[in-house]
Amino acid sequence: MAAKPLHPATLAAQALGWIDEQTGAVVLPVHTATTFLRDPDNQYRRGRGYGRADNATYDQPEALITALEEGAASLLFASGMAAAAAVFHSLPAGSHIVAPRVMYWALRRWLAAQADDGRLAADFVDMTSLDALRAATVPGHTRLVWIETPANPLWSITDIAAAAEIAHAAGALVAVDSTAATPVLTRPLSLGADIVMHSATKYLNGHSDVIAGSLTTARKDEFWQRIVMARSGDGAILGSFEAYLLLRGMRTLYPRVERACRSAMKIAETLAANPRVLEVLYPGLPRFPGHTVAARQMQGGFGGMLSIRVKGGEAAAIATAARVEIWKRATSLGGVESLLEHRASIEGAGSPVPPDLLRLSVGIEDPDDLIADLETALG
Numbered sequence: 001m002a003a004k005p006l007h008p009a010t011l012a013a014q015a016l017g018w019i020d021e022q023t024g025a026v027v028l029p030v031h032t033a034t035t036f037l038r039d040p041d042n043q044y045r046r047g048r049g050y051g052r053a054d055n056a057t058y059d060q061p062e063a064l065i066t067a068l069e070e071g072a073a074s075l076l077f078a079s080g081m082a083a084a085a086a087v088f089h090s091l092p093a094g095s096h097i098v099a100p101r102v103m104y105w106a107l108r109r110w111l112a113a114q115a116d117d118g119r120l121a122a123d124f125v126d127m128t129s130l131d132a133l134r135a136a137t138v139p140g141h142t143r144l145v146w147i148e149t150p151a152n153p154l155w156s157i158t159d160i161a162a163a164a165e166i167a168h169a170a171g172a173l174v175a176v177d178s179t180a181a182t183p184v185l186t187r188p189l190s191l192g193a194d195i196v197m198h199s200a201t202k203y204l205n206g207h208s209d210v211i212a213g214s215l216t217t218a219r220k221d222e223f224w225q226r227i228v229m230a231r232s233g234d235g236a237i238l239g240s241f242e243a244y245l246l247l248r249g250m251r252t253l254y255p256r257v258e259r260a261c262r263s264a265m266k267i268a269e270t271l272a273a274n275p276r277v278l279e280v281l282y283p284g285l286p287r288f289p290g291h292t293v294a295a296r297q298m299q300g301g302f303g304g305m306l307s308i309r310v311k312g313g314e315a316a317a318i319a320t321a322a323r324v325e326i327w328k329r330a331t332s333l334g335g336v337e338s339l340l341e342h343r344a345s346i347e348g349a350g351s352p353v354p355p356d357l358l359r360l361s362v363g364i365e366d367p368d369d370l371i372a373d374l375e376t377a378l379g
C-alpha cells in the first residue's frame with residue numbers, strides 16, 4: 001500500500017525532514033563556501049562550481065518551496081523584486097506582457113519604466129475582468145500574463161484557472177505573484193499557472209528580518225533555464241544566512257498563516273460594523289466582489305491582509321494611523337507583528353489607491369487586542 005502523502009504543514013514544520021548525514025543534526029548547516037572543489041579530471045561531478053550559481057544552503061528552502069507549491073523546481077533570489085525582474089529579463093526584448101492595474105506598486109512602476117524604455121510592451125488591465133484580460137492578450141504576440149491575487153492593496157481577486165486558459169490559448173505564459181495568498185491558501189501551478197513568485201520577505205519568512213524572493217516553475221523547460229541563467233548572470237542572489245533564516249521562518253508558515261487568516265476575518269467582520277469605517281476590503285467577506293472566486297481558489301482562509309477606508313477622507317485615515325499603539329505604522333506585510341500603513345502616501349501620484357485607505361497586515365497577536373487598538377484609534 002502506498003504511503004499517504006504528508007500534509008504540506010508537516011513538510012513545512014520539518015523542513016522536509018532532512019537531517020545532516022554526518023552529524024545527525026535536524027537543522028542543516030549554513031554553507032558559506034563561495035567556491036567548490038573540482039574533480040582531478042577537471043569536472044564538477046558534485047554539481048557545484050561557484051557560489052553565484054550554486055549555493056548548498058539554498059537546497060533545502062528551494063526544495064521546500066517546490067514541495068509546497070507542487071512545482072518542478074524553485075530558485076531563491078535576493079528579493080521579491082529580483083525574482084520578478086528575472087522573469088521579465090528572461091523574455092525576449094520588446095515582449096508584450098499584460099499586467100494588472102492594481103498590483104504591488106513598485107513592480108508596476110518598474111514594469112512601466114521598462115515599457116517606457118522599450119524593453120517591454122506592457123498593458124495594465126483590470127485583472128478582475130476576464131473580458132479585459134482577453135481583450136488585452138494578443139494571440140501569437142503576448143508572451144506573458146502577470147497576475148497578483150489577492151492584489152495589493154485592494155485585495156482584488158483574479159481567477160487564476162480562467163486567466164491561465166485565456167493566456168495559454170494566446171500562447172502566453174502565466175506568472176502569479178502569490179505573496180499574499182501563500183502556498184498555504186493557493187497553489188497557482190495546480191490552477192494552470194507556469195510560474196509562481198513570492199516576496200519571501202513576507203509570509204514565507206514571516207519575521208520581518210529577511211529580504212528574499214522565490215520563483216517556482218511548473219516545468220524545467222527552456223524558459224526556466226533562461227531564468228536560472230538570469231539569476232546567476234544578473235547576480236541577484238540571496239546570502240547563505242538569509243536562506244537559512246528563510247527556511248527557519250517557513251517551518252512555522254502554516255500556524256502563522258492559519259492564525260492570521262482567522263484574526264483577519266474577525267477584524268474584517270468587526271470593522272465592517274464600525275460607523276467610522278466606510279468600507280472593509282477583504283476577500284473573506286461575502287459581499288466583497290471577488291469573494292466567490294476567492295472561496296474557490298483559496299483553501300482554508302482568505303489571507304491575513306485587508307484594507308479599510310476611513311470615513312472623513314485622507315486626513316481621518318492618517319489621524320487614525322497616528323493613534324494606534326499595538327499596530328505598528330510600517331510598510332511591508334506578512335510578519336508576526338501587525339502592521340498598518342496609509343498606502344496612498346507610499347504610492348504617490350498615479351496610484352489607484354483611495355486616499356482614505358489604510359492597509360492592515362494582521363500578525364499573530366491576540367485578535368481582540370488588535371481590534372480594541374483599532375477601534376480606539378478610529379475614535
Ligand SMILES: Cc1ncc(COP(=O)(O)O)c(C=O)c1O
Pocket residue numbers: 079080081082104107148152177179180198199200201211212213332333
Ligand atoms: C505582493 C508583493 N510582491 C512583490 C514585492 C516585492 O518584494 P521585495 O520587497 O521582497 O523585493 C512586495 C513587497 O512589498 C509585495 O508586497
